[in-house]
Amino acid sequence: MTIEAASNPALVPVTAQGPIIHPRWVRVTHWVNALAMLMMIGSGWQIYDASPLFRFIYFPPQLALGQWLAGALLWHFAAMWLLVINGIVYVSLGIATGRFRRKLLPIRPRDVVNDFVAALRGKLAHDDLSVYNAVQRLLYVGVILAGVVIVLSGLSIWKPVQLKYLTAFFGGYDFARYVHFFAMASIVGFLTVHVALALIVPKSLRAMIVGR
Amino acid sequence: MPRERRKIPGVDPKLLIKDAAKLLPDPSRRLFLRGAASLGALATLTGCDIIDGPTAEGALRVVSRFNDWVQARLFSETTLATEYPESAITRPFPFNAYYAEDEAPEVDGETYQLEIGGLVDNKKSWTLAELYKLPEVSQITRHVCVEGWSAIGSWQGVKLSDFLKMIGADTKAKYVWFQCAEGYSNTIDMPTALHPQTQLTLKFDHQILPRAYGFPIKIRIPTKLGFKNPKYVTAMWVQNNDAGGYWENQGYNWFSGQ
Numbered sequence: 001m002t003i004e005a006a007s008n009p010a011l012v013p014v015t016a017q018g019p020i021i022h023p024r025w026v027r028v029t030h031w032v033n034a035l036a037m038l039m040m041i042g043s044g045w046q047i048y049d050a051s052p053l054f055r056f057i058y059f060p061p062q063l064a065l066g067q068w069l070a071g072a073l074l075w076h077f078a079a080m081w082l083l084v085i086n087g088i089v090y091v092s093l094g095i096a097t098g099r100f101r102r103k104l105l106p107i108r109p110r111d112v113v114n115d116f117v118a119a120l121r122g123k124l125a126h127d128d129l130s131v132y133n134a135v136q137r138l139l140y141v142g143v144i145l146a147g148v149v150i151v152l153s154g155l156s157i158w159k160p161v162q163l164k165y166l167t168a169f170f171g172g173y174d175f176a177r178y179v180h181f182f183a184m185a186s187i188v189g190f191l192t193v194h195v196a197l198a199l200i201v202p203k204s205l206r207a208m209i210v211g212r
Numbered sequence: 213m214p215r216e217r218r219k220i221p222g223v224d225p226k227l228l229i230k231d232a233a234k235l236l237p238d239p240s241r242r243l244f245l246r247g248a249a250s251l252g253a254l255a256t257l258t259g260c261d262i263i264d265g266p267t268a269e270g271a272l273r274v275v276s277r278f279n280d281w282v283q284a285r286l287f288s289e290t291t292l293a294t295e296y297p298e299s300a301i302t303r304p305f306p307f308n309a310y311y312a313e314d315e316a317p318e319v320d321g322e323t324y325q326l327e328i329g330g331l332v333d334n335k336k337s338w339t340l341a342e343l344y345k346l347p348e349v350s351q352i353t354r355h356v357c358v359e360g361w362s363a364i365g366s367w368q369g370v371k372l373s374d375f376l377k378m379i380g381a382d383t384k385a386k387y388v389w390f391q392c393a394e395g396y397s398n399t400i401d402m403p404t405a406l407h408p409q410t411q412l413t414l415k416f417d418h419q420i421l422p423r424a425y426g427f428p429i430k431i432r433i434p435t436k437l438g439f440k441n442p443k444y445v446t447a448m449w450v451q452n453n454d455a456g457g458y459w460e461n462q463g464y465n466w467f468s469g470q
Contacts, residue, residue, distance in 0.1 A: 047360065048360070050358075050359035050360060051357070051359040051360035051361045069358065069359065069464075070459070070462055070463035070464045071272075071463060073358070073464065073465065074269075074272040074273070074275070074276055074463060074465075075272065077275070077276065077279050077465065078271075078272050078275035078276070081275070157360075158470075159286065159469070159470060160354070160356065160470050161291060161292075161293045161294075161434065161435050161469075161470040162286050162287065162288060162291055162435075162469070162470065164291070164293075164294055173354060173356060173362050174362060177360060
């Protein structure tokens with residue numbers, strides 16, 4: 001039984017089939033975030049294509065969202081509210097409930113190496129979904145930080161005059177576009193691994209939907 | 213309010229409009245919300261048609277109007293765009309429009325007059341000779357295009373807030389509307405028109421504004437995206453109704469502040 005469930009009777013199911021792994025607020029914010037991220041990434045790719053940073057990187061319109069630049073910008077600046085508000089709720093609750101500290105810390109480099117090697121050998125156990133291994137912890141903390149960077153660098157591109165000190169922090173307008181791009185690339189890289197592993201271990205997907 | 217466009221000597225409006233359509237999406241996919249594989253897959257998964265065109269487009273436009281409101285509140289009349297040294301100027305400064313450079317308006321400076329209208333005491337038109345005599349301000353600032361690229365340019369001209377006061381404009385009016393030689397237009401909010409760096413630009417890098425950069429008049433607004441900086445300006449109206457603009461009417465965010 002997790003601490004959230006134990007301390008909150010509402011979370012203890014009437015017909016318990018096992019402990020709650022992910023409380024409802026985690027599941028709701030997770031899926032809202034998944035939707036917001038897909039909208040932000042899809043429209044962001046379309047916006048990128050209007051003025052690519054790399055000659056060899058171009059996103060096919062079939063994968064992008066918004067049909068043309070104006071449509072993509074409308075999507076991007078609408079979905080940003082969903083992403084940011086949901087993100088603030090998630091991070092605040094993660095800190096306030098102690099879930100981040102409990103689930104994501106500590107991260108010891110030696111554990112990361114050991115767990116990574118074990119994972120490559122197919123010997124990393126997933127018996128207890130409520131405990132994250134060191135590689136998971138590192139990736140989850142990393143993607144949360146990438147989320148913070150992508151929002152702040154995005155703000156600095158959107159408002160390089162009104163928020164000019166933030167833009168300066170990201171190395172100026174032009175450099176902030178690269179920061180924003182690489183934060184996106186990190187998140188897409190995370191998503192690829194994350195989705196693949198969720199499909200390999202389907203009970204982890206079930207836990208994120210029904211909670212256990 | 214009369215919206216009839218005067219013929220500008222030396223300008224062929226037909227030629228200038230004809231390329232405008234190129235940047236629009238194909239008419240068959242005019243609704244710009246469909247065709248997203250990522251979201252499409254999700255829509256199938258959830259069984260809800262979230263990319264149902266007109267509904268979603270309407271909702272997105274509502275959010276865009278909300279974003280106008282947010283940006284107007286975020287805008288500060290005292291926050292200045294960063295100014296750069298001469299060495300930072302992008303050379304050559306890019307030409308940018310929805311038409312090719314050789315199709316840019318050719319305005320005859322001899323016969324040109326800037327038309328003034330709307331909520332203004334003195335509606336007298338201005339010749340270039342008269343405008344060149346007004347006190348000059350200068351700025352080296354970053355032009356940021358809605359596409360993402362940016363370039364640093366050097367612009368000289370009359371501070372727009374001074375000009376508005378000089379002609380007796382009602383600065384309590386909500387908008388200033390600009391009409392351009394090729395049919396382009398923009399409406400901007402009055403607080404932006406009164407911003408200390410908003411400039412009625414007559415020169416680029418201390419030379420009379422070349423045709424490529426908007427001869428005879430560009431409105432330089434470093435607190436707005438490039439497309440909200442009209443070139444080849446032929447008329448300026450102070451008014452309380454939002455007359456929209458060339459790109460704004462096609463779905464680009466109206467405020468487009470920086």
